[in-house]
Amino acid sequence: MxxxxxxxxxxxxxxxxxxxxxxxxxxxxxxxxxxxxxxxxxxxxxxxxxxxxxxxxxxxxxxxxxxxxxxxxxxxxxxxxxxxxxxxxxxxxxxxxxxxxxxxxxxxxxxxxxxxxxxxxxxxxxxxxxxxxxxxxxxxxxxxxxxxxxxxxxxxxxxxxxxxxxxxxxxxxxxxxxxxxxxxxxxxxxxxxxxxxxxxxxxxxxxxxxxxxxxxxxxxxxxxxxxxxxxxxxxxxxxxxxxxxxxxxxxxxxxxxxxxREMLLDNQPVKNDWITTLTLAADQFVVKRGDNLKTIIAGYHWFSDWGRDTMIALPGICLTTGRFDDAKNILRAFAQSVSEGMLPNRFPDYGEAPEYNTIDATLWFFVAIYQYRQFTHDGVFVRDEMLPVLHDMLDWHFRGTRYQIHVDTDGLLYGGVPGQQLTWMDARVGDWVVTPRQGKAVEVNALWYNALRIFAELARDFGQGELALQMALKADLAIESFNRQFWNPEKSCLYDYIDGDYRNDNIRPNQLLAISLPFPLLTMDKARKVLQVVEKTLYTPVGLRSLSPDHVEYKPVYGGDQWHRDGAYHQGTVWSWWLGPYIDALVNVKGRQMGTRQARQVLDNLAYHLNEAGIGTISEIFDGAAPHSPRGCIAQAWGVGELLRVIRVHQLFDSPVAETLQPVQP
Missing domain, CATH: 2.70.98 (Beta-galactosidase; Chain A, domain 5)
Known part of the structure; x- marks a missing residue:
């Protein structure tokens, strides 16, 4: 180091x-x-x-x-x-x-x-x-x-x-x-x-x-x-x-x-500068909740634990670092707080009731459990404790739960009411919801399809064949509707969200989940086109922009008072955590040899940041415009976790942190 x-x-x-x-x-x-x-x-x-x-x-x-x-x-x-x-x-x-x-x-x-x-x-x-x-x-x-x-x-x-x-x-x-x-x-x-x-x-x-x-x-x-x-x-x-x-x-x-701390490093099967640095960074986010449970702090210095952030970060923070018991206790902690089939969005600072204004945290819960089983092979815990919770979640989504979240007749997931922000693009100032995205969001439905496929696989493996078949058929309907409705032939990528006849064609990173999650939704030809659009308009050395720079609402700098900051939060601001799905997409679409070579270059481009803001960790966000100054939290769980996950999963071990750690000019 x-x-x-x-x-x-x-x-x-x-x-x-x-x-x-x-x-x-x-x-x-x-x-x-x-x-x-x-x-x-x-x-x-x-x-x-x-x-x-x-x-x-x-x-x-x-x-x-x-x-x-x-x-x-x-x-x-x-x-x-x-x-x-x-x-x-x-x-x-x-x-x-x-x-x-x-x-x-x-x-x-x-x-x-x-x-x-x-x-x-x-x-x-x-x-x-x-x-x-x-x-x-x-x-x-x-x-x-x-x-x-x-x-x-x-x-x-x-x-x-x-x-x-x-x-x-x-x-x-x-x-x-x-x-x-x-x-x-x-x-x-x-x-x-x-x-x-x-x-x-x-x-x-x-x-x-x-x-x-x-x-x-x-x-x-x-x-x-x-x-x-x-x-x-x-x-x-x-x-x-x-x-x-x-x-x-x-x-x-x-x-x-x-x-x-030395034991944390000794437990890593691979010794690499990135893994060493990020394993210590990951340790900072795993914290106590209650007497015997754990959770993941979303970011320092002002976040507590958020459902969405925790589930996205968990595979990298806990599973790639061998903290399997911590992962189990985190999943248990959130499973105990499920209400009407929904994972809490966040636990407030002063002991108030959890808030459930999220449509995607619940779906990331499926992905986290799926990856937990892949890493640990702990079928007993998944079968006995998690599978009933997942089944209940699906039932609620089919019946309908808060905020009009329900499965439509086309098999896709709809959600949203005026004045609420339910997706990860959740900035709100007073009554102003900056990016409301009411309807069927592209990343939400990529996650919904994956939730159905994950549950079908788990049900089949645990001897519930009829239930597995039912969910597989629902997944088939969802993917067919997804490809028919979300493809934007004019821009050769996916719509960001749809609501009835309305199609929102903003270029955002959300569409990457259709080609990066465990169960992709697109043909290889369409996947290549989506990746090409994302690389051309959104990629920076420190993450992906949340909105294409050619959009009229693009904000190149994140700063000022809360109104200006939240107005820019998802309107061009760069997010570090999207490097995880981006690297997944590189490997999935470009093949292992070319994809991992480009992924290693992504790490090399990012290396300077470890000495730029929070030393040895990854910032939450950056300005959309060069030089992409770090903003927001100096240490963000899903930014650290997603990098750890893709480094381990795709074996990106040949790219140590550059010794000088000098900024790389974009």
Whole structure:
């Protein structure tokens, strides 16, 4: 893995501040910021705890800024953005950043060389920060300034009189519950002295929040400072947690977490730079739900678990990485939440009832179960626990369920009501549904056909021959109607959706599912034409555009306030996850030899992005226009998962991540 930067990047404030690191804890919480240490998002923090896993997130400790004092000189290692000023400018002392199993920072100041490592502990709301003094000409003092937020992760904190100071409960251990409705916060720095001094730090600015048209200034509270005398060869291990750290050792916890991550890599049957990098990235999305179940966080920093995203991501995140038990528990978690034959679209942040405004998440559930069986050969689980759920889902779709979702007389699936967004193109601003697509959507019906074929195959294999035949006949009707109604002879591709006599001919990536899913729907001649149209109009080095650039509604840049952002979300914005179906289509249509060769080139074209935004992971979206700047979430489950899946399924092992990871010009 060559995920590293020297001072040509780290000592440039702009370059260092647009690259981000992320550590997650398997509960839905995290630690994360930029290389420079400047927070650019309200979601950045050293301990963002999931108090009701995987949600209930609170930014407890925003920062722990360091100051080094030696021989009468003072060197600030932290960095913050204030109105019109960057202060302090600790990034000038950052000589190197690298991401291996953990993010590591090397600072040099006053002749002292410090290596800092940050790690989130799996299964705990705990962040570790360790320091090793690699060089020091003489003893020196290191100070830490805790900056406390104590707020919900979507909100911002401002100066107030309600914040609590906290108290020492042991050697270098501070306990503080900032507010009555916030979780407990413990900071342990063994051997350090704590100097109580209440201060507010005003108007820290978060640049990305400003770009997004949101409130971007925050005040943070500090109860005082820690200080510790150090010399060459010393090590310091800090524990930041919602639970008491008394009796615990940061380095022991770090070693345990290191072994856990090394085991994830050791379990991979193929060693490859892409697989190594993306296996660690995939680990960040698998989190706890309830007492014994698991789920997949859709993206960091603001998503929870979504039905559609989870089912698309699951094969790559869990199955290709050998996390079969996690996959089973995720499928169980969602099966338990099925209502009227529908998988939930999302679980809200604050414990409200799940939302079911999705037509395709349920159908992706069939695909995920099909791939689970292919990878695990676990027929007992599929037969006993999943098959009855799938049968009930199909029955509901034939009878009709929410939002007019029902099977029409032509065997195709119809869905939609005014004011609702049911497909993956689900942006909505107030009452404005940007891409409503009411009727029979092309990708929905490709998934519907696959759901019928998958169920027919499973029913046959498990001795339910008559039921299998019934579903196979319904699949035959669906594919015949699909080819007759969706083919657009003028553009030599598929209509995006149809509603009665209306045919929407927007060029979007949705039609790829007709040639990329386990059971394709088109003849090879039509498949070649669809792929050619998609490649010509939608492909970019980082994903597929959501709308052809020649369309009047095409938006080349994703940015601005929510109205502008959501208006562009599916109107040209590039989505990384579509590289998975695209690579499937390349291999299916162009043949294994030519298809895999082109697929490897797709990976080579994307490699630079691993060092561009979220280090070692894949962003959610990008601008439709070059240079395709990354936007949205810095780490997206289906983007990571789909790449892992196609790399393993199509054996794209001969294309390691380029050593320099320099941008490839489109």
């Amino acid at each position: 060559k995920l590293s930067f020297d001072q040509t990047i780290t000592r440039q404030s702009g370059e260092a501040s647009r690259r981000e690191w992320l550590e997650t804890n398997g509960l839905g919480g995290w630690a994360g910021s930029t290389l420079s240490g400047t927070h650019t998002r309200r979601y950045h923090g050293l301990l963002v705890a999931a108090t009701n896993p995987p949600v209930g997130r609170q930014v407890l400790l925003s920062k722990l800024d360091e100051t080094l004092r030696i021989n009468g000189e003072t060197y600030e290692l932290g960095t913050n953005q204030y109105p019109g000023a960057v202060y302090p400018q600790g990034y000038l002392h950052l000589m190197q950043f690298r991401k291996t199993l953990f993010p590591e920072f090397v600072y040099q100041a006053g002749g002292v060389t410090l290596r800092k490592t940050i790690a989130a502990v799996n299964g705990e709301n705990t962040t570790l920060v360790t320091y090793e003094v690699l060089e020091a000409p003489s003893p020196f003092s290191l100070e830490w300034l805790p900056l406390v937020a104590g707020r919900d992760y979507h909100s911002m904190m401002h100066v107030n009189g309600d914040v609590q100071m906290g108290n020492l409960i042991g050697d270098g251990v501070l306990h503080i519950q900032p507010y009555a409705d916030s979780a407990n916060l413990f900071i342990s720095i063994p051997g350090a002295a704590f100097h109580e001094q209440a201060d507010w730090y005003y108007n820290l600015e978060y640049a990305i929040e400003q770009y997004r048209g949101l409130d971007f200034r925050e005040d943070l509270f500090s109860p005082g400072r820690f200080s510790l005398e150090l010399r060459e060869g010393d090590k310091v291990g800090i524990i930041v947690s919602t639970e008491s750290p008394l009796g615990r050792n940061a380095f022991a916890l770090l070693d345990k977490e290191r072994r856990r």
